[in-house]
Structures are given as C-alpha cells and as structure tokens.
Amino acid sequence: MELIQQTPDTSAYLAADEAVDHRHPLVAGTASRLRALTGGRTGDTEDAAALVRYAEAAFDFVRDTVPHSFDSGDPRVAWRASDVLATRNGICHAKSHAPAALLRHEGIPTALCYQKLDVVHGLVAVRLPGRPWARQDPRGNKPGVDARFSLDGERLAFTPDRAAGEYDIPLLYAAPPEPVLTALRSARDRAHLELLLPRSLGEPEPTAPAGAE
Numbered sequence: 302m303e304l305i306q307q308t309p310d311t312s313a314y315l316a317a318d319e320a321v322d323h324r325h326p327l328v329a330g331t332a333s334r335l336r337a338l339t340g341g342r343t344g345d346t347e348d349a350a351a352l353v354r355y356a357e358a359a360f361d362f363v364r365d366t367v368p369h370s371f372d373s374g375d376p377r378v379a380w381r382a383s384d385v386l387a388t389r390n391g392i393c394h395a396k397s398h399a400p401a402a403l404l405r406h407e408g409i410p411t412a413l414c415y416q417k418l419d420v421v422h423g424l425v426a427v428r429l430p431g432r433p434w435a436r437q438d439p440r441g442n443k444p445g446v447d448a449r450f451s452l453d454g455e456r457l458a459f460t461p462d463r464a465a466g467e468y469d470i471p472l473l474y475a476a477p478p479e480p481v482l483t484a485l486r487s488a489r490d491r492a493h494l495e496l497l498l499p500r501s502l503g504e505p506e507p508t509a510p511a512g513a514e
Contacts, residue, residue, distance in 0.1 A: 304414070304426060304434045305471045311428065313475035314410035320477050321413075323402035325383035332406040335359055349430050352409060356427055357450040359403040360437050363396055364448065369441040370491050378494050380485035392494065393440045394423035394481050400439050401425050412473035416461055417506075420498040421481065424457065426473055434473060468507050478502050 307313075317323050323332075339354040367389050368375065375390045382402035385391040391399070397413055404411040410428040414436055415421050426434045429452065438448040438457040449456035461467035477485075480499035488494035 302469050302471055304412075304436070304473050306412070306434075306473050307475055311410050314412050314428065314473070315405050315408065316475060317402075317405070318476050320381055320398045320482065321401045321405060322381050322383050323406040325381075325402075327383045327386050328402045328406055331362070331386055332359070332403050335362060335403065336407065352407075352429055353452070355407055356404060356409055356429060359400050359407075360439055360450040363399045363403070363439040364441055367391060367396055367399065367439075367441070369393065369396065369443075371495075372441060372443055374491075376490040376492070378485060378488045378491060380482070392423075392491075392498075393438075394421075394477065394485060396439050396441070397423040397425045398477065400437070412475065413477055414473050415470045415478075415481075415502060416457075416459065416467070417470060417501055417504075418459060418461060418467050420500050421470075421502060422459060423481065466506070470502060470504055472502075472504065 335358045336355060339358045340351050367385055370390050370392055377388055377390050379385045379388050379391045379395045382398040385395045385399040401411040412426040414424045414426045424436050424438045426436045428434050432452055435452045436455055437450055440458045446458045448458040461469055480502055484497040484499060488497055
C-alpha cells in the first residue's frame with residue numbers, strides 16, 4: 302500500500318498541536334532521557350544510526366510503559382501526548398500521539414495514520430533520513446498481539462480482514478482528524494469512549510483489484 306501525505310510539506314509532520322504537544326516539559330524531559338540512552342543528540346541528521354536508535358527507543362517506551370486502557374481497565378481518558386506520559390494510560394489513538402510528540406521533538410517527521418477495523422485504529426508512521434514512511438503500532442502487546450518497531454517490513458498489531466470490511470487507510474495525517482479528537486475530548490470515561498469511537502474517517506473504502514474475489 303502506498304502511503305499518501307495529507308500535505309506535501311513534510312514540515313507539517315514536525316508541528317506541535319494540542320494533541321501532539323511536543324513542547325510540553327514532560328515530553329521534552331522524556332525525549333532528553335531517551336536521547337541520552339541512545340547515544341547523544343539525535344537531532345544531528347548526519348548520524349542516521351542515532352536517529353534510528355532514538356526512534357525505536359521512543360516507540361518501545363510508549364508501547365511497553367503505557368498500558369492500553371482497554372487492556373488495563375483504567376477508566377481515565379487521556380488524549381494529549383503529555384497526559385499519556387503523565388498518566389501512563391491511553392487507547393491506541395492517545396498512545397499514538399505520544400511517540401509522535403517524542404519523535405517530532407527530536408526533528409523526526411512523524412504522521413498519524415489509521416486502520417479501519419471494527420472501529421478506527423490509530424498508528425504512527427515515521428520518516429527517517431533516506432527511507433520511506435514506515436508505519437508503527439505502539440498499541441501495546443498482549444497474547445496474540447506482537448507489534449514491533451520495523452523499518453523493513455511492517456510488524457503491526459493487526460492485519461485488516463478485507464472479507465469483514467476492514468482495510469488500511471493510506472492517508473498520513475499531520476494532526477489527529479476531527480472524528481478522533483471529538484471522541485477523545487467528549488468521553489466521560491473509557492466505557493463512554495468505547496461508544497464514541499469513530500467507525501470511519503469519511504474515506505472511501507478501497508476497491509478490490511480487478512479479478513479479486
């Protein structure tokens with residue numbers, strides 16, 4: 302599947318916004334600690350290996366230290382990256398905002414992207430020097446789910462079932478789309494959020510290739 306930038310200006314994927322609040326002190330402090338663990342200042346684009354190490358460390362940190370609230374049963378709804386890091390809690394959409402913020406803080410273009418499963422599922426895509434966009438899923442592993450950071454072949458949590466009407470959404474968003482933000486902002490708690498999650502982002506469902514059953 303070809304990933305399509307929502308905007309051709311790659312700098313849009315470095316911007317801070319209300320959800321991907323990478324100028325927040327907690328995001329900056331977390332980025333600094335991860336940077337120190339991965340070999341120094343990753344903002345030096347001449348050191349591609351350091352950028353890859355940092356990107357993987359940021360992904361692993363969010364995947365492994367922030368439980369998915371549907372797994373943990375945490376009733377709180379976090380949606381800003383800084384709140385996800387502060388509460389160590391969030392669903393897939395919120396968890397995606399956290400690595401996006403950590404990566405953008407270090408000058409690594411990062412997009413928000415989605416799959417249409419039973420409901421819309423949130424991912425990120427990272428653009429490292431000399432490489433195409435690569436999707437990553439920081440949702441958090443559990444029995445039957447084994448997502449890993451990978452730049453050479455996707456290792457996502459879920460594979461859409463086309464027969465069940467599921468599919469990948471190719472658009473790379475610079476900011477969370479409104480249906481996602483509305484659900485997160487409006488939810489009183491996790492149970493309420495489950496009722497509000499969008500089932501599409503308004504995109505046309507992809508058509509099957511000619512001759513496909």
